[in-house]
Amino acid sequence: MNTRAYALEARYEFLKQVRMPAYAIPSITFPVMFYLLFGVMFGGGRPAAGTTVATYLLATYAAFGVIGAALFGFGVGVAIERGQGWMTLKRATPMPPFAYFFAKVVMAMTFGAIIILLLVGVGTALGGVRLPVSQLLALTVTLIAGAIPFCALGLAIGYFAGPNSSVAIVNLIFMPMAFASGLWIPVEMLPPVVRSISPFLPPYHLAQLALGTIGSGVGAPAWTHVVTLAGFTSLGLGFAGMGYRRDEDKTWG
Secondary structure, X not given: OOHHHHHHXXXXXXXXXXXOHHHHHHHHHHHHHHHXXXXXHOOOOOEEOOEEHHHXXXXXXXXXXXXXXXXXXXXXXXXXXXXXXXXXXXXXXXXXXXXXXXXXXXXXXXXXXXXXXHHHHHHHHHOOOOOOHHHHHHHHHHHHHOHHHHHHHHHHHHHHOOOOOHHHHHHHHHHHHHHHOOOOOOHHHOOHHHHHHHHHOHHHHHHXXXXXXXXXXXXXXXXXXXXXXXXXXXXXXXXXXXXXHHHHHHHHO
């Protein structure tokens, strides 16, 4: 494997997204802004699920940020680049075929790490969050690894959405899922009909894994969430493969 090609593609993908305010600014600022509003100002030190609201929502809003970075990075990025013919041009270069997708995964994970670090800083400085280093590391690693299923889902969206409709489609999928999965308010506070839907949504399982690292999960074994997310990853990759083959047939016949 040409590791240098993979590393360069990942570097330039990250730099490209940093220089695109439409992606970088909302991806980073929205989770922090929402956390400041709901986690710090309205929640703060009030108790929630064996911890405080600020600590609980640190985990769920970090999941929200990581998922958003993955979905928009893939769902919107791939759709736009398909529409521009960029992916066809990439095929004509000597770049390894999977370097393109590897770079986007690295980019999504890097933005996710930045979002987590900012939220931890805000929670510690303003929300009274006091987590041991071991729990912060476990939370960070869990969420960064948890970006992978949503990269797969975003890739599937990117192959079926048009460049002009991709932002709206991602928002229509992401925002209701985030609410119904308990990423904005604790899942226990959701209406019963919404709580009955939550376990069928992938963000719910990532949120529960994240909450489990700080001792606030619902009590289900972690492996059940991991297996469910693995299933969603396979499903997303399956749909993305269908979209990829459809594009290949249109381009090359």
